[in-house]
Amino acid sequence: MSHTAHIRSHRKPRRSASTLAMRAGVAGGVLSTLAVAGASGSANAAEPVTQTLELPTLTADLAAQTAQTADATQQAAANYQLQAERDAAAANAAKQAKADLAEAKQKAAEAKKKADEEARIQAAARASRNAERTVLSASSSTDSSSSTGSSTATGSAAAVVSFVKAQIGKAYVSGATGPSAYDCSGLVQTAFKQVGVSLPRVSQDQSTAGTQVSLSNLQPGDILYWGSAGSAYHVAVYVGDGMFVGAQNPSSGVGEHPLSYDPPTGAVRVL
Template sequence: MSHTAHIPSHRKPRRSAPKTALRAGVAGGVLSTIAVAGAAGPAQAEPVTRTIEMPTITDGLSTAVAASAQATQQVAQDLRTQAQQNEAAASAAKAAKKAKAEAVRKAEAKKKAEAAAKAKAEAALRASRTQARTTLSAPTGGSPASTAVASSSSSSSSSSSATGSAASVVSFVKAQVGDAYVSGGTGPNSWDCSGLVQAAFRTVGVDLPRISQAQSTAGTQVSLSNLQPGDILYWGGAGSAYHVAVYVGGGEFVGAQNSSTGVVQRSLSYDPPSGAVRVL
């Protein structure tokens, strides 16, 4: 037995025929494919066109856009409405201011006109009284000297104080000084001239006529130079007097003069009377 019988051989084992044939067939197929491709020659590749579809706006987004546009329009409309309202308010305020100024102007003009008419009426009344006194005094033929004497005599006689019923009449009319003058007024807080005289004499039980014309002839005619407290003074003619008052002594009288002054106490020189009657 050889010494090398058990030493393994280092040769590679031979491949089996079937595996070799398979590999040869694969290689041959690949080479055939390459040969065919080479025979066909180089061919230009056609461009590939791909269509990309863009996403469409969904219904929700469309609704949101529409709502936003509507909201913008509403805001614009609100701004226009507010501007119109502001303009209307400014115009109304301007018109109101102008109307107020016009009303004030008219009121002032009316007030001035009333004051002027009142002054004119008072001036006319004074002129009428002066004319009446001039007419009444003309027949007497008195001179300025005699008039002065009469005035002096009147002043001395006026210093006598009232007594009895005359004192009550004087006290009553003095208590009404400051009351309002109202045509047709008979008290207790507003009077006309004859209403005050009638009420004063009623306190002592004497019932006088209501109007000044009748009161100017209700008693005995007395001279203005011989007056006593409680005598009734009148302006105008006896029986046609347009104003009456009560002589209270001291050269003064109390009477309801007019709406401007009301019931006042005045000196005889303020508005000299035409005559006087004595009832008490």
């Protein structure tokens, strides 16, 4: 055995053929890749393609404009709402005005109807008085002494006449029955109460309370009435000598007047 046989050889081991082939393939692949990349880079360098994506930038001015637009939109909405409220109020006002006008027309029509009715009643009363004047004039022409009948009051009639004459000068107050003021039927009722005769309160009923008598045959104490019997609107007491005492109206109060002052349309006798 050689004295150098135990010493390892310093020569590098020979690589196997398979290892060398693998390394050569890797190197070739790398070179191919580089070649393709180089070719692609050359093509891109020849015809560069640039694509830019611009994003909006919110500047201070744009923010202010946006805020102003929002404020304007809000103000416009408020204006629309205010206008709508005004339109609704105007519509309601027009509706109320229409209703008020209709009510006013109705009241005016009712007032006119009432006035026409009162005018008709007064016209009828005047016509009745005119007719009675004609009768009185005819009676006076045939017998002037008979138009006033008896002029001397006696008994209860004298007491009634004395009472009504004592009230001359007192005030006329609608609904009053004395002692300081009277209306027409209140005076008549109170006068007859002095002699124990109970009469109805209103002139319509007093005009039918006794026996109907002719105006040409009146006696002191007879009740005179104006209008028709049962619907008379005024009464007084005949006191003789062609005179009567009655509570006429607020301006004249209780007074004594001749029959010609306001000729009555009828008379009743209760005494």
